Amino acid sequence: MLSINNLSYYIGGRALYENASLHIKPKDKIGLVGLNGTGKSTLLKIINGDYLPSKGEIQKAKDCTIGFLNQDLLSYQSEDSILDVALEAFKETLALQDQIDVVLKQMETDYSEEIINKLAHLQERFEANEGYTIKAKAEEVLEGIGFSTGDLSRPLKTFSGGWRMRVMLAKLLLEKPSLLMLDEPTNHLDLPSIQWVENYLKTYEGAVIVVSHDQTFLDNCIEITVEVSRQSLTPYAGNYSFFKEQKVEREEIQQNAYENQQKMIKDTERFIERFRAKASKSNQVQSRVKALERMERVNEVVSDNISVNFKFKFSKQSGRDVVTLDNVSKAYGDIKILENSTARIERGDKIALIGANGKGKSTLLRIIDGSEPINGDRSEGYNVVKSFFAQHQLEALNVNNEILQEMVQAGSDKTETELRNVLGCFLFTNDDVFKKIKVLSGGEKSRVALAKTLISEANFLLLDEPTNHLDMQSVNILIQALQQYEGTFVTVSHDRHFIKGVANKIWYIEDHEIKEYLGTYEEYVFWRSQQVEKAVSSGPKKEKAPKPKPVRSNTEVTQAKNDLKKKERELEEVEGRIMALEDEKTQLEKQLADPSVFQNEEESQKVNKAYGEVKKKEEELTANWERLAEEIQGLQETVS
Template structure:
């Protein structure tokens, strides 16, 4: 057991957050920590991290336990160091040893002190044990996995936006490999390829992982148990989030049946007491029945489950068959081409999810469709199209002097105050929250107000840029239900795969500046991608086997067919790794040559202690060279296979 929370109680002033709650965290646990907003999920993580003190109970941890905590507060960190340097700070001990080794190396140029030589040897072995020679490569690998390009690695941390900074800090935590990794909404800052990389990484992570997330698709793939914060208690469920939903409903039904059975028993006893309490012959029995009721451990009525409030769209006009046509669209930002001579058509009834990595131009394409972004090419809007566009920049259109309810009334939807308050409840504004001024709201709260305004309009064409970013699971589900009944059309950008899987009937992906359309759901698109990858791998294996049989065949042949883009991307990735290993090899070979020169030096050769020291270091370098050469050969073989597969 790594951590044991035993009967803990935690309060904020007079408000009880947790009461007599327990939780044991074991090695290998993959826990999804869930609950409605404000129930105390992040608070619980801070209790585990030692930031908050409990008023009752105990928090016990094994000796020397390491905890990594990924959360919004990390953004207070500032530095002008490169993001690669920030990532490498995860190897604190190795970095200190590296400095010591450099210092001792300089001292040995002017000193032959034996104790210094022994210290040098000890530190080299310690540095190797900490895998110090690979810390730069590992840091680069993780950062690139989270979406950074190789060119980005040397850029200062201070030049990146908040979302990209969070990725750097997530990379640092991952590289530290703590015993317990706590992630508070990690997917909010990642695009789909980075989320998929994180999933692959966490699936083989040796420590325990605790995840707070509204992304149920991510939870279903990552966790083997759910802990729900509900009514000041921690409720434990085995399995994925989907398993939790089934088990939660079963528990709710069982509790409701137990409640109803107990209520029937209570009514029977009360009728008996009322009937016989005045009769001398039955008075004793009536008294006993009253005592039994007084001692009865009452079962609470089961909660009614998630809110059943529905979000409803209304449409004023029916548009023509074609809502928007794009032809020969090109969009550049300086030297960067985002869209290049591409086109697409949006038809009535289309529910399009625009997906892909950050920086590929998804939000730019939305603005092009809306006509708010300058571009080269032709955009033709359809007949009777009424557009409503939700994006983060729409927050600027909110009137800061208005109260939330006033802001929705000003949209002119004609809905009653009761309808508007019900809608705001779906977006987590309850009770007197609706009278808060816009100016005092957080960025997330303003985003929810803007999304609510988008919904109450009478548009027949919606453009939604990351609409689920600031919603809890219940609100996301209500938005999904609303969109499923929406008679209009929409294009949405989202990294929430569950949301996309439930709302889209077409998938758009921007590949090499072109809009690639897949007619089908997200699940069908995923299956298609897997089949494509399997076919590519089979083709690569077949080509490699053929090249082994025919030694006279050239290693690389460029065919006339179209180059497979998936294989090409994998090839570029392998080539980057190949270049890194080449650099390591060059450095190791240079170090080997220097040590060989030292070993040939009469001064070193005649001193047994010095020679033994250099000989030991030389053997270490040979081991590193062997490993690097093996990696070099594997990468080379893989690259040859991929190049062969570029033949169509």
């Protein structure tokens, strides 16, 4: 279906690929893996035609269509509802519908056989394209990746970048290209949505190439792993776990071959050196010199697997009880998060807080931290020293500091040697520690912020999505660090590989209560599946009769109509203010990217502060918009 032949691609003087080849067959499910910077996303852009190869060629079949989900789509906006945006996947079918509407309009005055035949032909094509089911398909996919039924009519522009990316994913899945390319599709999905996409991709009729740092996701939906390493593409006929096993075996064979070859080279060089001056041995010497010149050298194995020994130091140990929540309730307007919920965190607990987005996981983390106002009681135990990691802390890094300087200013008593050892665990070695924060990628900034969290000598860690922006190697380092951590922590994450590696308890929010499973994530998944099987085997429950619609007086309906108009005006006003703030935020982002600004510390701090204020206002207005939208929906039901 598609062939990559002798591909070379250079950035400046550096080769990302050198004579790399890969053949993609219909229905192949491929995972593209490798360290950050090896060129995985670049390869997808070359296949898509966004970049031209320096050498080599991409050959594809005439009927091969490509759909590409990449992070550039985050900025896409539209006035249309998300359902209408997703339905754009069916352009041909929608065009047929438009033609049918035109013909039906003509038939109001023209009953000729020609018009009737034209309508019949259009309807036949519309039905062949399954036109009567496209709306149901779009709704199914959108709801599968986390949107509620009420969300489907909301304009795309009212959603954050992550949610807009979900809409673009839905559109691509509905288009069903013969080659679907997904660059980090799980970045903006919660756990239930990730599992839904996994199941969808397993039965996808076309070929799929996925770039992802989510190891469990790759295990569950790919059948071929292609490693990007040393400017080449190496396929393995299996999922990610199979790839790891096979890679170890290949590296053992390669290392043995390298060592044997090195011994032979040394023996040959010794022979050449010893007999170079003897005329009787000159032919043998020349023969061996030429043999060395012709020899294809075996590379020494450079392992990507890094083992870390992370030494944590506590200034004091906490008491047995770390944090206790008693009859805690939390709501945002009419949206309930918790209601009279009780929970207890004990010393040594390694808790993973899981579940769908919107259930209140990050809110609960802030409640545990004590930074979120609640109804009820929160008490903190003896000698508890907290450290909180969240994505906003990346913005709190001083962009003008060097990495080592940032670590020194974190306030720990560690020496420079100890800090360098810590940074080495997070892949910052030698002169890397002198890099300015402002030149780091998102993943590198995450590693710095995590390193700062872990040197704080806290005995209680709160970690909100710590694996976001981290590559597989960095995730494995974090897992090893937390396995060696003797304190207590609660983490919010949708990365199942990470959760499996660190958690000894699972928390989730259900029916506005904190529920706890005492065991590992794998044990929790098995227990959950047993619960579902029991529910299914117990047989269908008798459906409750629908509640009769309440009869409302004319006065109530009139009042509801007046309130509805008022709320709709308020909603429009809030929308206008959000759009104005988005424009202001865009301008500030341009300033932050301007070298003349970020190189001026005073000006940079000023713009950063303004950016933070605008972002906070935007979040408040978005929450207000959501509240108004729900109130309007309720009033519309009353009026109808």
